[in-house]
Amino acid sequence: MKDFDKKNIEFIQNKLLDLLAKEFINIFVDIVNSEDKPIRNTKYTIEYYLYYILIVLKDLQKWSALQYHFDVKRPKYHYKTIQDKHLKWSRLDIYKKTYKVLLKKYKLKYLKYSKNITLFIDSSNIYNKKGVESIGYGANPKKKESKISVICDKNENVYSLTLADTIQKTGIKKTLPHDSKTINKSVAELLSNGVKYKKLYLVGDKGYCLNITDKKIMLNTNNIELVYPNRRNQKIKTSRKYKCLLKERYIVEHVFSKIKNFNRPSLGLCMRRDKLDCTYIGFSYLALIMMFKV
Numbered sequence: 001m002k003d004f005d006k007k008n009i010e011f012i013q014n015k016l017l018d019l020l021a022k023e024f025i026n027i028f029v030d031i032v033n034s035e036d037k038p039i040r041n042t043k044y045t046i047e048y049y050l051y052y053i054l055i056v057l058k059d060l061q062k063w064s065a066l067q068y069h070f071d072v073k074r075p076k077y078h079y080k081t082i083q084d085k086h087l088k089w090s091r092l093d094i095y096k097k098t099y100k101v102l103l104k105k106y107k108l109k110y111l112k113y114s115k116n117i118t119l120f121i122d123s124s125n126i127y128n129k130k131g132v133e134s135i136g137y138g139a140n141p142k143k144k145e146s147k148i149s150v151i152c153d154k155n156e157n158v159y160s161l162t163l164a165d166t167i168q169k170t171g172i173k174k175t176l177p178h179d180s181k182t183i184n185k186s187v188a189e190l191l192s193n194g195v196k197y198k199k200l201y202l203v204g205d206k207g208y209c210l211n212i213t214d215k216k217i218m219l220n221t222n223n224i225e226l227v228y229p230n231r232r233n234q235k236i237k238t239s240r241k242y243k244c245l246l247k248e249r250y251i252v253e254h255v256f257s258k259i260k261n262f263n264r265p266s267l268g269l270c271m272r273r274d275k276l277d278c279t280y281i282g283f284s285y286l287a288l289i290m291m292f293k294v
Contacts, residue, residue, distance in 0.1 A: 008072050009045055016051045019058075024289060025050070027105075028098045035092050049085045054290070056086075057262055057283055061273060090282030099285050099292070103193055106294050107157055115198040118245060119159060120252035121186060122204065123149040123179050129271040131280065136166035136174035146272050148284070149182040151190050151202070152255050154248065158288050160190040163277055179207030187222060203227045203245050255291075262287045 016025060029046050055069055066079035089095065125138045125145045138145040147164035164182045166174040187202075200223065208228045210218075218224050227245050230238045238246070262283075274280035 012051045013047050019054050027101050031097050052082045053086050090278040095282045095285035117197045118201045119151050120203045121151045122252040126272045129273050130275050131272045133277040134163050136176045138176045147176045149186045152252050156255050160186045162186050162189050200224045203249050
């Protein structure tokens with residue numbers, strides 16, 4: 001390898017440390033080495049690819065704009081190599097597996113022996129620009145959208161992130177499910193991450209209002225009590241205990257607003273620019289890794 005390439009690698013490693021903690025980078029590299037085994041030796045390191053993927057996540061809208069961010073002159077279509085690497089890592093769930101390791105290592109140990117825990121749930125629609133999977137008509141009948149659901153804790157760490165499945169309304173038209181229909185998929189993802197509890201209070205807004213039968217099923221099967229504000233026309237009023245829990249529901253809104261700072265995934269803002277679900281979710285998990293609080 002030429003001298004300027006060695007210097008370039010050192011420069012990128014230092015730049016990468018400004019974006020991610022060294023422990024997170026080491027976990028990511030270990031997972032890539034175990035999951036993605038190349039047929040031949042590659043010229044560029046894992047840190048090199050990760051750094052430029054993060055640049056796209058934070059600052060760029062198009063992969064081709066990477067041409068103007070290379071510190072050393074590269075071939076014209078070198079950005080395509082980095083894009084293909086992101087696609088491969090997304091299909092292998094590298095970003096998701098890295099985030100799960102972070103949860104198990106730093107956060108799940110605090111929830112492991114907790115009797116009663118409180119988590120917050122919310123969902124958001126994303127306008128679509130280039131996506132072809134999990135796309136349907138939402139509140140705006142003229143624009144196709146995607147819906148993403150998030151469950152987080154008081155420290156704004158996310159324990160479940162899922163993309164809602166669309167509903168086939170007619171032979172051609174697909175629609176997005178109501179918020180209450182996304183709970184089962186989000187809870188399944190939450191339990192797969194190893195969260196253990198005696199009883200779970202899941203706090204949401206009025207969109208998560210369920211009938212009595214569904215609430216009893218959720219309570220009996222997973223011991224989850226869904227907390228949401230009752231509507232004005234309901235005879236049963238919101239209890240004091242629920243009101244105290246609902247006062248902290250703003251936390252999940254803060255999570256969405258922080259992810260909006262990332263240009264590409266933009267979970268609650270403007271456009272989805274990724275064609276496939278796996279690449280979109282990959283960018284979303286990468287954003288959560290950057291937001292993760294130890």
